[in-house]
Amino acid sequence: MDFPRYHKEIVGDLLDGKFILATDAKFIELKNNTDFYGKFFKETFDFYLDIKSDYAYLISEETMEMLSRDICIFIGLLCYELDKEGKNFLDEIQYAEFDAEQIDNLFDNSSYVDLIQNNNQLKNSEARKQFIGTLNRRNIIDRNSDKKFTFTPAYKVFMDFAKNFAKGKLQQNTVEEEAE
Amino acid sequence: MSNYYDMIKELFDIQVKEGLVKREVLNKIMSQYDHDILNKLIEYKFFKKVADDYEIRPVYFKFLEFILSEFKPLLPETIEKYEHSITSLFKKIKEGIGKDRNILLQRITDLYNEVRDFTEAVEKNTIRLISETKELKSNVDKIDYREKVRKASFWIDYYITPLNSILDVSHSQSITNRLLDISQYINVRRLNFDDETARQQFEKLYTFLVQTNDDLLRQSKILTNELLPLIERIRSESMILTGWIEFLKNPDKVKGPFVPKSKRAYPYNNAMYFNALEYVQEYMYTSDIYLDEPDLNAKDKWIFNKEFYRDAMIKELPMPNFFEWAGKTLRGEYKEIETEKFFSLSTLLFEDDIELEFDASADRMVIRTTEMNLRVPKIKIKRYGLS
Secondary structure: OOOOOOHHHHHHHHHOOOOEEOOOHHHHHHHHOHHHHHHHHHHHHOOEEEEOOOEEEEEOOOOOHHHHHHHHHHHHHHHHHHHHOOOOHHHHHHHOOEEHHHHHHHHHOOOOHHHHHOOOOOOOHHHHHHHHHHHHHOOOEEEOOOOEEEEOOOHHHHHHHHHHHHHHHHHHHHHHHHHO | OOOOHHHHHHHHHHHHHHOOEOHHHHHHHHHHHOOOOHHHHHHOOOEEEEOOEEEEOHHHHHHHHHHHOOOOOOOHHHHHHHHHHHHHHHHHHHHOOOOOHHHHHHHHHHHHHHHHHHHHHHHHHHHHHHHHHHHHHHOOOOOOHHHHHHHHHHHHHHHHHHHHHHHOOOOOOOHHHHHHHHHHHHHHHHHHOOOHHHHHHHHHHHHHHHHHHHHHHHHHHHHHHHHHHHHHHHHHHHHHHHHHHHHHHOHHHOOOOOOOOOOOOOOOOOOHHHHHHHHHHHHHOOOOOOOOOOOOOOOOOOOOOHHHHHHHHHHOOOEOOHHHHHHHHHHHHHOOOOHHHHHHHHHHHHOOOEEEEEOOOOOOEEEEOOOOEEEEOOEEEEEEOOO
């Protein structure tokens, strides 16, 4: 049986919890064999393969909730603090380059001090450095140097999450108001 | 005006904001610039006196608006009035086409002027809307996101969407469509009308209408392709921010998006150190756990009081049918027989001192409990201990 090119790397990366980005040659191979890989991951691991226009990743019901929650806190706080500075956070996350010092500055002066202090991944500069390493290994960010990084299109997963969460909250409020 | 440009610009800004220039404000500005030019401004008919205050005359005001590209946006309903004037003039031209020549020429000129005023109004609005939207986007005033969304919604609801529908070619009642009809009619007249002067006027109007249609199409494209997406993005941005703010209120109680999980971790894997670290850190997190006391009701607290039921049974001895008694007792107390309670009562049969007898071949009776139907034998209890 012939397997697609980069088969081993595609399976390895996805099972290691990485996003495969459109800029990666593996992405084209993955996209060209969507049906095969969709079935492969479903039948073999019971994972669902989600291929968007610019990234692909595996979804597992047995999600690592702590990591997922920490990434959400990190991106959510970043958006909030950028907006507080009067910046268009979507543009910033999509195009700007961040450096560790800027992140430290934003987090150390954040009003969400309790949330940050109680989170082992984000509580101080050293912890955040490690956390940025985790994001880099999963291709959520792209490290340009030891201290600088940009977000990859994988950030959209989290923006969609926030948008859906807000919609859910709004609906919930409407239902509650109607009930009153 | 060029000599006193800065001062004039300031006066213009004040009138835009306040509607007129108050006497004391004017004095303050003149002393600030050290130019007492009030008489000149009145002499050149720049200012009109309104009680004790001053107003920049419309001709200068419009001129300044134009050179500064700072237009006061017109409400689309104000722009829409041109539809009526243009339509009525066009109707008059059609009706009077074979009648008085001079009136016809005047109507053509008037139609030309109306169309020009209309396109200028649209253009001014588009320029203003673009500048407002870009300002909103760049957010130099650092307004908070709620205000940003409010402003964005205001521009969309009151200006951009209605203006777009005025300009929408696919909409049969839009002014753009009306102008297209007019240009088709004028196109024929410019070629076949008898009078030379009128033909030239039709020609001039036709060329202008063609150019106007192109301009309007361009304005419509700017609105559709540039302004709406820009403002929609502000709206979507705020939706995301709302989501984050709500999420950050209590992140532990929210199920996050599914993030791919690292499944394999071989000791010789390059990422082993980080994977292990990540794994350990995950469980290093300790959050306060609160256990809510479950709601309890009287039913949940039922405890089998063996002595009580044993005494009740002894009082009934000799008993012809134990299960019938158990059923009756429970139904009398609780109106229904719960299986658990029924089984609890049945444990009395296993007491050491009890003396009972039953016929294994006899018919069984059915006891209905809340969960099931139990087929039980008829058990006779003769005595209990010394009773």
